[in-house]
Each structure stands twice: as C-alpha cells, then as structure tokens.
Amino acid sequence: MGRSPCCEKAHTNKGAWTKEEDQRLVAYIKAHGEGCWRSLPKAAGLLRCGKSCRLRWINYLRPGLKRGNFTEEDDELIIKLHGLLGNKWSLIAGRLPGRTDNEIKNYWNTHIRRKLISRGLDPKTHLPIGRVPCHRQGIPMAADEAVKPNDMAEDGHSSVTSMDEERCPDLNLDLTISLHGGAPKPPAAEAATPASGPACAQLICLCYHLGLQTSEACSCQASPDLQHVLRFYRPLEGGQ
DNA sequence: AAAATCCCCAACCGCGGGGAA
DNA sequence: ATTCCCCGCGGTTGGGGATTT
Known part of the structure; x- marks a missing residue:
C-alpha cells in the first residue's frame, strides 16, 4: 500500500549532480521554463526524478541565488x-x-x-x-x-500581532493570504512578499491560516468591520 | 603524517495540500 | 464525493572537507 513512488527509481541517478546534468537542466529550463517536473527529466534527457531536478534548480541553479x-x-x-x-x-x-x-x-x-x-x-x-x-x-x-485558542478568544485579536509589535517593532510580518469566502485568490507569490503592503486589500486572519478558524479560538469573523476582510497584518513603519 | 572526529550542506524521503479527472 | 496525480515543504541523511588528536 502507500503512495506510489514519484518516479521510476530503477533508472534514475542519485547523489551529487554532475556538471553535464546541471547544464542539461539549465538549458532545458531556459528553453521551456519551470514546471511539469515529473515529465521534465525525460524531456531534458536526464536520468533523475522530477523532484530531484526541482530541488537542484531551486536550491542551486536558479538565477539570482545569493x-x-x-x-x-x-x-x-x-x-x-x-x-x-x-x-x-x-x-x-x-x-x-x-x-x-x-x-x-x-x-x-x-x-x-x-x-x-x-x-x-x-x-x-x-x-x-x-x-x-x-x-x-x-x-x-x-x-x-x-497562537493558542485562549489567546484568540479573550480579546478578539490574535495575540501574535501585539506580541509581534512588542518583540520586533522593526519587522514587517506581512503574512497576507487569501480570503476564505470566495474572493479571488491573490497570486501565491504575493502571500509573503514585502511588495504586498498596505495596498493589498485582501487580508485574512492568521488564526484561519493556522487552522483555528472553525474553532472558538478565532473571533475575527465577529468583528463588524471585518466582514469581508479578515486580517493579520502589520505594515512597516516607513516602508521596507 | 595518519587516523579520528566534527561539521557543513547538497540531496533524499515522506507527507500534506490542492487541483483535475 | 472520491480518487489520483503533482507540487512543494520540512525533516533527515550521508558524503566529503576541515579540524583535532
């Protein structure tokens, strides 16, 4: 039983990548873009599993890595x-x-x-x-x-916010994610990027993100001014 | 100089989430 | 509603270089 293997292990290389493999992977992604990792190895002529290719690209070959x-x-x-x-x-x-x-x-x-x-x-x-x-x-x-249930219920706010402000006044923790009420999802990339600052109107409470929304722990929904916008968001003072 | 030990980090593994069928 | 597939994430491992004995 259990999940099927992500790829045919019998015919895949493991361990350190060679220069040639790197070159093949980079060349293929440059030509075709990222994505479809499962089929990529075959298309790129690599004896690797898709996960391995993805990891190699993300962690080592991707441009812009410091x-x-x-x-x-x-x-x-x-x-x-x-x-x-x-x-x-x-x-x-x-x-x-x-x-x-x-x-x-x-x-x-x-x-x-x-x-x-x-x-x-x-x-x-x-x-x-x-x-x-x-x-x-x-x-x-x-x-x-x-974030524990009691923390949320007491005053109707996530204690993370006040905690955050207390502890890291200089830290922008914009953990914006999408609504859970049918509103369009913002691109995933925006979910945790500094770019999505105060201008981003679709915000959500952290308790929901943490899976507490259905419990009594989260009282954000009760907030009259947050019927459509639930939030855990704290802007930077003076930008990033 | 050699052996033993420590340390780092690239890569692997298994799981969960989300979307498609 | 259910199953399947793919992707992405976090935890862990192990090879090899660096350091110590």
Missing part, C-alpha cells in the same frame, strides 16, 4: 522570523531574497541554533533555556505556540 555568507543582519532577521513563524523555512526564505529555504534551514541548524544556545536561549522557543513558555509577559516564544 551564495556565501549570511550577514549579521540576516542572522537577526532569521532569528526574529523563526521566533514568529517557527520552522516555516519557505516563508522565512521569502523574506531573504536570493536565499533558499534549504539554505536557511541548514544555516539555522548549523549556526543560528548554536548562536541562540550560546545566548542562553532555547532555539525552539526562543526562551531562556529551562524557562516555561509564557507569552503573556511579552516573553518570546515559538510561533507554534504563539
């Missing part, structure tokens, strides 16, 4: 974003142009984790090591723990 050291500012941004989003590497990567989710994930696990530990902070919760998470005191916490 390779090399992260700056101190990058570090701090990643730490802030991780504190709010948790291990949502793709979302975090969306905030760091030229960086991939895989790269950030690796960098987190190899460098930033230790950095936090050396500061006496738990890399998972961002709390002082040994301390029990408690956001009500404005103490940092992991995003997984940031």
